[in-house]
Structures are given as C-alpha cells and as structure tokens.
Amino acid sequence: CERQDFRASKQRLLVVANRLPVSALRRGKDSWQLEISVGGLVSALLGVKEFETRWIGWAGVNVPDEIGKEALTKALAEKRCIPVFLDEEIVHQYYNGYCNNILWPLFHYLGLPQEDRLATTRSFQSQFDAYKKANQMFADVVNEHYEEGDVVWCHDYHLMFLPKCLKERNSKMKVGWFLHTPFPSSEIHRTLPSRSELLRSVLAADLVGFHTYDYARHFVSACTRILGLEGTPEGVEDQGKLTRVAAFPIGIDSDRFIRALELPQVQDHMKELKERFAGRKVMLGVDRLDMIKGIPQKILAFEKFLEENPDWRDKVVLLQIAVPTRTDVPEYQKLTSQVHEIVGRINGRFGTLTAVPIHHLDRSLDFHALCALYAVTDVALVTSLRDGMNLVSYEFVACQASKKGVLILSEFAGAAQSLGAGAILINPWNVTEVASSIGYALNMPADEREKRHHHNFIHVTTHTSQEWAATFVSELNDTIVEAQLRTRQ
Numbered sequence: 008c009e010r011q012d013f014r015a016s017k018q019r020l021l022v023v024a025n026r027l028p029v030s031a032l033r034r035g036k037d038s039w040q041l042e043i044s045v046g047g048l049v050s051a052l053l054g055v056k057e058f059e060t061r062w063i064g065w066a067g068v069n070v071p072d073e074i075g076k077e078a079l080t081k082a083l084a085e086k087r088c089i090p091v092f093l094d095e096e097i098v099h100q101y102y103n104g105y106c107n108n109i110l111w112p113l114f115h116y117l118g119l120p121q122e123d124r125l126a127t128t129r130s131f132q133s134q135f136d137a138y139k140k141a142n143q144m145f146a147d148v149v150n151e152h153y154e155e156g157d158v159v160w161c162h163d164y165h166l167m168f169l170p171k172c173l174k175e176r177n178s179k180m181k182v183g184w185f186l187h188t189p190f191p192s193s194e195i196h197r198t199l200p201s202r203s204e205l206l207r208s209v210l211a212a213d214l215v216g217f218h219t220y221d222y223a224r225h226f227v228s229a230c231t232r233i234l235g236l237e238g239t240p241e242g243v244e245d246q247g248k249l250t251r252v253a254a255f256p257i258g259i260d261s262d263r264f265i266r267a268l269e270l271p272q273v274q275d276h277m278k279e280l281k282e283r284f285a286g287r288k289v290m291l292g293v294d295r296l297d298m299i300k301g302i303p304q305k306i307l308a309f310e311k312f313l314e315e316n317p318d319w320r321d322k323v324v325l326l327q328i329a330v331p332t333r334t335d336v337p338e339y340q341k342l343t344s345q346v347h348e349i350v351g352r353i354n355g356r357f358g359t360l361t362a363v364p365i366h367h368l369d370r371s372l373d374f375h376a377l378c379a380l381y382a383v384t385d386v387a388l389v390t391s392l393r394d395g396m397n398l399v400s401y402e403f404v405a406c407q408a409s410k411k412g413v414l415i416l417s418e419f420a421g422a423a424q425s426l427g428a429g430a431i432l433i434n435p436w437n438v439t440e441v442a443s444s445i446g447y448a449l450n451m452p453a454d455e456r457e458k459r460h461h462h463n464f465i466h467v468t469t470h471t472s473q474e475w476a477a478t479f480v481s482e483l484n485d486t487i488v489e490a491q492l493r494t495r496q
C-alpha cells in the first residue's frame with residue numbers, strides 16, 4: 008500500500024551528470040543556440056515514463072558574465088535542463104585533471120600517463136580539491152531545485168563525491184549513483200590517494216549501480232578491504248546502514264536504429280556506400296578517439312592481417328570513425344598523432360594509386376550516416392582495452408538484421424558478457440589473435456553468421472536502455488521505501 012501511494016503521483020527525477028544532453032553555442036550577449044544530443048542516457052530516460060525528468064549538469068562552456076548565465080539558464084529551462092556553471096580553472100583541474108587524467112585511466116587499468124606520473128603526483132591534491140569543489144557546486148544546484156519526494160540519480164566517475172554532499176544537505180533525499188565505466192579491482196583502486204574518501208562518499212547513496220556483476224563485486228571488495236566494512240549479498244553495510252549495490256547492464260534504444268534503416272535518406276546513404284566499396288568487404292570501427300578504445304592495437308592487427316593475407320589486400324577496407332574527445336588533455340593529443348602516424352604508414356605500405364586499405368575519419372557522423380554505415384558493414388571491430396559496456400557493439404547488431412555481419416569484440420568490454428556468445432571474443436593486446444579473428448570473420452559461412460547474429464539481436468532488442476533506466480529508478484524507489492519502513496519499525 009505504501010509502495011502504491013508512492014507511485015500514484017508523478018514524481019520528479021533529477022538526473023545529475025557532468026554534461027547536459029545539450030550543447031550550447033553563444034550567439035550574442037544574451038542569446039544562445041542549443042543543440043540537443045540524443046545520447047544513450049537521453050533515450051534511456053524516455054523509458055522512465057512515471058517520472059518527470061529534469062537534467063542538472065555542466066553546460067560545457069565557460070560563461071564568465073551574469074547576463075550570459077541568466078540567458079543560458081532561461082534557454083535551458085525550456086529543455087528541462089539546469090546548468091551548473093564551472094569556471095575555466097575548475098574545469099581544468101576537475102574535468103581535464105582529476106576526472107580524465109586520473110580517475111578515467113585508473114578505472115580502465117591504464118595507470119597514470121607515464122611521463123606525467125611525477126607531475127600528476129604533485130598536482131594530485133589540488134586536482135582532488137577542485138573535484139570536491141566541483142561536486143559541491145553540483146550539490147548546491149541540486150539542493151536549490153530539489154523538492155520533497157524527488158528522486159536524484161547521479162551519474163559516473165565525475166560525481167563520486169556527490170552522494171555524500173547531497174546527503175549532508177538533506178538526509179531524506181533519495182540518491183542513486185551509477186558508474187558508466189568499469190570499477191577496477193580493489194588492488195588498483197587502493198593506489199588512489201583519495202581511495203577511502205571516494206568510497207565513503209559513494210556509499211552515502213541509497214543505491215549504487217554498475218554495468219556488470221564484476222564491477223559491482225570489485226566495488227564491494229574495495230569497501231571491505233580498504234574500509235574494513237562488511238559486504239553482504241545485497242551490498243555494503245556500515246554500522247547498520249545498508250547501501251544496496253547491484254548490476255544494471257545498460258542497453259540502447261534499438262527501435263530507433265531499426266526504424267532509421269527504413270528512412271529514404273538512410274537507404275540513399277547505404278546505396279552510395281555499397282557502390283563506393285563494391286567488390287570489397289567493409290570492416291568498421293566507431294570509437295571516441297580515446298586510449299581505452301585500443302585504436303592503435305586494432306589498426307596494427309589489421310596491418311598484420313594484410314601482411315599475412317596478400318589475397319585480401321584489394322578486397323577489404325577498414326573504415327575507422329574516431330570521434331575527437333577531451334582534446335585539451337595531453338594524452339589524447341598524443342594518441343591522435345600516434346593513430347595518424349600508424350594509419351599513414353599502413354596506407355603508404357598497402358595502398359595503391361586508386362585505393363587505400365584504411366579510411367580514417369577524425370570526426371563524428373550524423374545519426375543517419377552512422378546507421379547506414381553499420382548496415383553495410385561486414386565485420387565490426389571493437390578492440391577496447393577496457394570499456395564500461397561499449398554500446399557501439401549494440402548499435403551495430405541492431406542495424407544488421409538483413410546483412411548479419413560479424414562482431415569482433417574485446418573480452419575487456421562490458422558488452423562481452425552479454426554479446427559474448429554471438430561475437431568473436433578477442434584479447435586486443437594479442438595482435439596475432441585479432442588478425443586471425445579478422446580472417447575467420449571475413450570467411451565465416453552464412454549459417455554461422457546467422458546464428459551468431461540471431462543470439463545478439465535478441466539480446467539487444469530485449470535489453471533496452473529504457474528498460475535499464477526504468478529498472479534502476481524503480482529499484483532506487485523501492486530501496487528508499489524499505490529504508491523508510493525500517494525506520495518506522
């Protein structure tokens with residue numbers, strides 16, 4: 008009865024993420040142009056129908072003046088978004104520094120950048136202070152907009168300090184936190200100077216979610232080994248307070264991709280691509296240009312395949328879409344040059360006057376062009392060195408209903424746990440293995456391709472992003488209800 012009352016009225020869901028699902032471009036003193044990005048999280052939340060959603064996050068731009076801030080806040084309000092304004096120095100220390108130069112590589116088992124190791128060690132404290140300060144700023148905005156009965160869902164490694172900040176401001180707030188990256192083994196996590204503070208802060212949430220059971224297990228082990236707390240099948244217990252910890256594997260809005268394939272503009276794109284690459288098999292990589300994606304490893308494996316299989320040299324092409332990201336972080340700048348150098352060398356080595364084996368693009372494609380590309384692909388290559396889930400593999404599968412192409416998938420992507428039976432799993436560090444998997448995939452008989460595809464297609468179309476979000480939010484609500492009932496007893 009308690010539960011029903013809770014669900015009867017339309018609750019508000021405050022989604023707090025580092026970035027808003029909107030990019031803002033300043034057009035004048037008090038005018039802004041907004042562009043909505045229909046990312047995974049946005050479509051996921053369309054599934055949470057019983058809640059009214061508000062977004063809170065950084066607008067991604069520096070707005071030093073009050074007129075600009077006021078105008079942007081007003082424009083964003085129409086999109087149900089609420090901005091957190093971070094100045095350049097905070098962004099540098101919090102986002103480029105602590106989030107993307109420390110937590111991101113560490114959570115993906117890459118350690119600190121080699122040359123920067125000492126420098127990072129020295130600047131660690133100031134970056135962590137900025138991280139906490141930024142999280143406090145997010146908490147202030149959440150607090151300002153919070154109304155009794157709202158549910159607050161915090162996202163990702165940028166906001167690990169947020170659950171604690173929110174609970175300190177209002178202990179009755181319902182707070183969930185979800186990590187979109189892997190959570191590393193406790194042996195890796197314990198190298199972080201701020202290891203305990205971060206864990207304790209996350210534990211302030213009522214529900215903590217991860218993409219896979221392994222990440223959840225690593226988190227619980229970190230809490231038991233580093234903090235000395237008790238891990239239970241439900242989560243982590245600290246002096247009678249239980250923080251529920253569980254796996255909630257994300258998915259995609261598969262219908263959106265499947266429907267797009269019927270559109271005339273997508274069909275036109277497909278026709279163009281088929282003509283352009285007629286007589287050649289198409290292999291595809293779609294990644295943010297990030298060191299965790301294993302792009303150099305993928306290209307080197309492709310080189311090895313061409314080296315060992317001269318007959319294939321004019322019969323296959325690798326299209327690599329590498330979307331630039333975090334371009335102010337030196338490690339990302341180095342990666343860009345490294346990838347360009349390798350692609351140039353291989354194209355010089357195996358290219359002819361009329362064709363090159365690798366088409367490398369440093370930019371994103373619009374949604375329709377991307378769907379067309381997925382649909383005409385024979386073999387998709389996902390070589391992440393570590394990846395929370397990797398939704399590119401899901402998107403590819405969703406667009407392959409008629410072609411039934413092959414997915415080569417890193418065993419270090421969360422998706423390997425759900426698409427493992429249909430994909431060819433590889434260790435991206437083993438270039439020889441990846442090269443021979445490329446050969447296997449290109450030569451795979453149709454009946455095997457169909458079977459593998461069928462397995463993955465069923466998974467991708469039944470485990471959608473909408474279902475993911477609805478499950479997390481409903482469990483968050485239930486957790487709180489249980490907690491309230493406990494207090495009442």
Ligand code: G6P
Pocket residue numbers: 026163187188332333
């Ligand atoms: C990963 C993170 C997200 C992040 C995205 C893009 O998927 O888990 O939280 O938004 O990368 O990175 P960016 O730094 O551009 O926001």
